[in-house]
Amino acid sequence: MTEPELAGRRALVTGGAQGLGKKFAEHLSAAGATVVVADLQEEKGKEVAAAVGGAFVHLDVTDDASWEAAVAQAVSEVGGLDILVNNAGIEIASLFIDLDPDVARRIFDVNVVGSSLGIKHAFRTMGPGGAAGNGGVVINIASVAATIAFPALSQYSASKSAVDRITRVAAMESGKLGLGVRVNCIYPGLVPNEMGAGLANEMTTLGLFPSPEEAVAGVVGLTPSGRLATEDEIADALVFLASDRAKFVNGIGLPVDGGMGM
C-alpha cells in the first residue's frame, strides 16, 4: 500500500472553522497530514478539529501576539509545523461612493496583515533554528477577485491582489534567506458557500443585480467553465501545492476559477 502523500506532515489552517478552511482541513487530513484548525470561532473550530483527528488553537490573524501563541501551541500539540494555509479572510462589498474607511482598513487588516503575520511566524518556525526548522510550505488564499474588475469589490479585490504580491515577495525572501519554505497562492473562483452567497446578496442590496440568482448568473456568464467552483475543487489544488508533487512550484498564484480570471 502506498503512503498518503502528506503522511507525517503537520498543517495549520487559519479560518478552519467553516467554509473553505474546513474543507481544506478535511482534504489535508485525508491526504495524511495532522491538522491544526486555527480560528476565532472556538466551538465550530473544535468540531472540525475533532472530526479530522487534529487540534484546535484560538487565533486572531490580525494580532501578532495571537500568532506567536497559536503557532507555539500548534507545534507543541502536533510536534511540528510543515504547512501553513493562510485562509482566514473577510469580504465586505461597498461602492466607492459609500466607502467607509474603517471597513476598508478592516478588510486589509484581516486579509493582508493577517496573511503577512502568518508568513512571518511560519518563516520563524519552519526556518533553520526554528521550533520546527525543517522548511515547509505556505499557501495563501487570494481570490479570482484579485484578477478581475467586479463592481463593489474594490477593497476586497485590492486586498487579494496584495495577497498575490506578498506571496511572490515571501517566496523570494525565503529563497534569499535559505529558509526552505515554498510560498504560493490560490485564486479560488466564487464558491456557493456562506461567503459566496453573502456576496450575491450584497450585489442585490447594492442595486447592482436584480436578485442574488442573477448576480450568480453574472459570475457564471464570465466563467468559461460555465458554473461556480466547488469547495472540493479548491481543496484539490491546495493539496497539490502542499505536496511534493509541487516541490518546484514556488512564488506562483494558481487560478482555480473555471477560467474566469484574467
Ligand SMILES: NC(=O)c1ccc[n+]([C@@H]2O[C@H](COP(=O)([O-])OP(=O)(O)OC[C@H]3O[C@@H](n4cnc5c(N)ncnc54)[C@H](O)[C@@H]3O)[C@@H](O)[C@H]2O)c1
Ligand atoms: N467563498 C468564496 O466564494 C471565496 C472565493 C474566493 C476566495 N475566497 C477566500 O477564501 C477564504 C475562505 O473563505 P470562506 O468562503 O471559507 O469564508 P467564511 O467566511 O465561510 O470563513 C472564513 C473563516 O475565517 C475566520 N476568520 C475571520 N476573521 C478571522 C480572524 N481575524 N482571525 C482568525 N480567523 C478569522 C472566520 O471565523 C471563518 O471561520 C477567504 O480568504 C476568502 O476571501 C472565498
